[in-house]
Amino acid sequence: MxxxxxxxxxxxxxxxxxxxxxxxxxxxxxxxxxxxxxxxxxxxxxxxxxxxxxxxxxxxxxxxSSMDLPVIRSLMQTAPMIYAAIARLAAENTTPAGINVLKSTQRSFRKAVEQADAGQMAIHNHRFHEAIGEMAASPYLMPSLKRLLIDHTRMSQRFYNARTRAEQKTIRSACDQHDAMIDAFVQRAPAHAVALTLDHWALSRDGIERFVAPPPLPLDPTQEIKDAV
Amino acid sequence: MxxxxxxxxxxxxxxxxxxxxxxxxxxxxxxxxxxxxxxxxxxxxxxxxxxxxxxxxxxxxxxxSSMDLPVIRSLMQTAPMIYAAIARLAAENTTPAGINVLKSTQRSFRKAVEQADAGQMAIHNHRFHEAIGEMAASPYLMPSLKRLLIDHTRMSQRFYNARTRAEQKTIRSACDQHDAMIDAFVQRAPAHAVALTLDHWALSRDGIERFVAPPPLPLDPTQEIKDAV
DNA sequence: GTACTGTTTTTTGTATACATCGTGTGTTCA
DNA sequence: TGAACACACGATGTATACAAAAAACAGTAC
Missing domain, CATH: 1.10.10.10 (Winged helix-like DNA-binding domain superfamily/Winged helix DNA-binding domain)
Known part of the structure; x- marks a missing residue:
């Protein structure tokens, strides 16, 4: 190799x-x-x-690199600011090449969503947001964005392994948001791009929170079996 | 070695x-x-x-790593946001150890200012702001801060090589601002720390701008000699 | 039984020799 | 005269052998 x-x-x-x-x-x-x-x-x-x-x-x-609680806290604190700043710059610096990369990455992402392939979803989502960063062309924000994406992607692995119908619907929402973001870039609408990005983050944050603080076990662990019988 | x-x-x-x-x-x-x-x-x-x-x-x-114009533009755009965010977090996460590092670094910086040692000034100023970043304890902002400091320090080399009295006064102001920032951290006053940081940045930015766009040559280059005679 | 110490073993750090890639120069042919 | 190809040189990339450090272990003393 x-x-x-x-x-x-x-x-x-x-x-x-x-x-x-x-x-x-x-x-x-x-x-x-x-x-x-x-x-x-x-x-x-x-x-x-x-x-x-x-x-x-x-x-x-x-x-x-580890992913302990203080680190997750820090991610929650930092991500919106960086993502928003990157989105604004990307909308201001739109390039045809950058848009093409976003569109083709988004196609791959949507395909992975349709096939329910968690690993591929995570990879293409990662690439999508990295591509936004590249279009933003900000050498000083990029390092923080990349750091964020590493842990964001790792935490999302569970998110993409959606069990319930509600979770799957959330994933489809996230996918639609990507398309909306591309539109905002094409229209060179920084404010709109930032708003969409914050919505997108909110969705992702909820998923992470559900992973960090999952719903508690039923008080009577045998309840489900009893119900089934 | x-x-x-x-x-x-x-x-x-x-x-x-x-x-x-x-x-x-x-x-x-x-x-x-x-x-x-x-x-x-x-x-x-x-x-x-x-x-x-x-x-x-x-x-x-x-x-x-090079330092061309687009990069300088990007620095101007990004620095205030990152510096302000770091200052806020540092004020919120004050630690005795962190304050001690800041104080001792600031002593070294002040000594360098008194001795008009440009190289030492740059190094200790760099270390001072890096130490603020460490106290902020934000693994996702630190990479961008470090990137910014690399080029900020390199551009400041000229700034610290002060010729005129006015420039030397500016440097002393910057040094005083460091002390004020330490005070703000000790008092755990995030808003104050942010305000001071933005003032500090404004001072530095003016110095960089004077370096990038120096005052034009006199229209008659021989004027000074004539005046002297 | 526990704690300490000396030795063994494993793992990381460094030097050097060899392979591969890019570049510059010189020659040859149109 | 100019362009293109081939070769040689210099620089980077890789493998391997050796040195040093840390970890694991065994033995002994208390």
Whole structure:
């Protein structure tokens, strides 16, 4: 496997949680798995560390970046401001190329929604919001956006694994919001883009909150069985 | 030289412009200069790339991150929002340890101002604002703050090399503002901290603007000499 | 039984040799 | 004379061997 593929693979596996947050990353093990020597692997880890995917400790190796409670709190606090700022800039800096990327990514996202493929949904949603960031062309906001998206995507894995009909409806709403956002960009309407972005965030935030604080177990755990009988 | 020192040295030399923005960084040359082999050097470059100090191109080596006009525009646009958000969070999350770091850094900064040492001023000012970011404890804003500080510090190099009395007075004002900001943190006054931060930014922004758009040459370049005679 | 210490083993950090890629220069042919 | 191709050189990318540090373990003393 080549270095670029290695980078993409590790990145994807961190985003879809198949590499668990906080999990240790041993160099020799990863080398065997992906068929590269330690030099390029270590350089890839350094790069991933710079982007916030992994955390390095001197003489103690790498670990997948963790997602503890203070971090989630911080995400809730920061995300709306950054997402809104990015949306405004993107609407002001619309480019035909950028719009095309958004449209094709959105097509892939919608397909994943129709096929109920959680992993693909997460990836294409991630890419969609990253593409908005690229169109915003703000080198100083991009690093924070990318950091946010890493953890936002990881937390959304559960969100996309929708069980109930209500949850599935929520996902379709989110998908429609993407289309509305593209429209706002095409019309170069910053205020509208910001408003839609905040709605979109509200939807996502509710999903995360339901994951962090799920509905409590029934007081009588046997109730369901009794009902069935 | 050890890897940690190498990182610190390269970082400092980029910040104080002794490594010019856009300048190429050849691996073998750097190895000779700092007495390390290519493996740790390359890993250091990867790390610096992740933090925005250098830019890597595949098969084409590293270069110090450039500072062109679009980037400066973007800095002007982004800095107030991020600095203000960080100031607010820092005021809300004040810690004794954080305050101590700020106070000791500010002492070093003031000393540099008194000694008119531009390089030290830039370094300690950088550290001061980084320490505010650490106290804000916001993993998602920190990356953007660090990106901003890199270019803000580099652009300020000229600012700190004050020629006129007016400029020197401006620097002393900036130094006093630091003390006022520390007070606002100690009193846990977020709104006040934000207001002071925006004043501080305005001062710095004027300095940068004077550097980007310096006063035009006198229409008659010989005027000064004539006056002197 | 527990705590401490010395040794073993595993894991990370570094140096060096080799492979590969990009670039510049020189030659050849139209 | 100009353009295009081939070769050589220099730089980056990769593999491997060795050094150093940390962790795991066993043994002994208390």
């Amino acid at each position: 080549k270095k670029a593929d290695l980078y993409a693979t590790l990145r994807a596996r961190i985003l879809d949680l198949s590499l668990a947050p906080g999990g240790a990353l041993e160099e020799t093990a990863l080398c065997e798995t992906y068929g590269v020597s330690r030099t390029p692997l270590r350089e890839t880890l350094q790069r991933l560390a710079g982007e916030g995917f992994v955390t390095l400790a001197a003489n103690r190796g790498a670990a997948v | 050890k890897k940690a020192d190498l990182y610190a040295t390269l970082r400092a030399r980029i910040l104080d412009l002794s490594l010019a923005p856009g300048g190429a960084l050849e691996e073998t040359a750097l190895c000779e200069t700092y007495g390390v082999s290519r493996t740790p050097l390359r890993e250091t470059l990867q790390r610096l790339a992740g933090e925005g100090f250098v830019t890597l191109a595949a098969n084409r080596g590293a270069a110090v």
